[in-house]
Amino acid sequence: MARPxxxxxxxxxxxxxxxxxxxxxxxxxxDARSAPLYFGDGFVGKEAHWARDKNLRDIxxxxxxxxxxxxxxxxxxxxxxxxxxxxxxxxxxxxxxxxAEFWRKHQGTPLEDAMRRLETSHKQVMEMIEHFSNKxxxxxxxxxxxxxxTLGSYCVSATSSHYDWAMKKxxxxxxxxxxxxxxxxx
Numbered sequence: 001m002a003r004p005x006x007x008x009x010x011x012x013x014x015x016x017x018x019x020x021x022x023x024x025x026x027x028x029x030x031d032a033r034s035a036p037l038y039f040g041d042g043f044v045g046k047e048a049h050w051a052r053d054k055n056l057r058d059i060x061x062x063x064x065x066x067x068x069x070x071x072x073x074x075x076x077x078x079x080x081x082x083x084x085x086x087x088x089x090x091x092x093x094x095x096x097x098x099x100a101e102f103w104r105k106h107q108g109t110p111l112e113d114a115m116r117r118l119e120t121s122h123k124q125v126m127e128m129i130e131h132f133s134n135k136x137x138x139x140x141x142x143x144x145x146x147x148x149x150t151l152g153s154y155c156v157s158a159t160s161s162h163y164d165w166a167m168k169k170x171x172x173x174x175x176x177x178x179x180x181x182x183x184x185x186x
Contacts, residue, residue, distance in 0.1 A: 067121035
């Protein structure tokens with residue numbers, strides 16, 4: 001899917017990718033949904049998230065927390081409180097530590113609660129996007145607080161692109177589980 005470049009494309013991509021994510025989760029067996037994430041024997045992912053996320057809940061709360069980052073950042077800046085996207089003490093070099101903190105924060109969150117939170121935050125992000133014009137979302141430097149990036153780009157990253165990341169991870173889990181079961185039967 002091409003990266004959205006307009007409000008209409010952003011809303012469409014975010015909803016389509018979110019629905020695809022929900023559909024993928026619904027298609028998973030109960031075992032696959034509740035099993036620890038498994039990507040195959042000896043799998044070592046390059047990025048930290050491959051080791052960080054241990055189950056479906058971890059993926060869902062990660063998406064939820066990034067929605068919260070976006071919503072809180074936009075609200076603060078719209079209210080005249082000049083805040084960076086990443087909260088202190090984090091920056092783009094240390095945001096992996098922030099993601100690990102999100103993971104720790106939600107170790108007691110039940111899967112059903114994680115799903116409800118994500119569904120609610122997705123709706124909140126979509127409603128927030130609706131309040132902005134195409135120009136406000138995709139004109140560079142329209143808002144001083146977005147720096148050289150457009151607000152729309154932040155929204156794409158927190159929605160459709162992040163949902164795509166989650167689906168790739170879940171598909172790898174589903175595929176590895178199936179392969180493992182097939183090998184066990186053989």
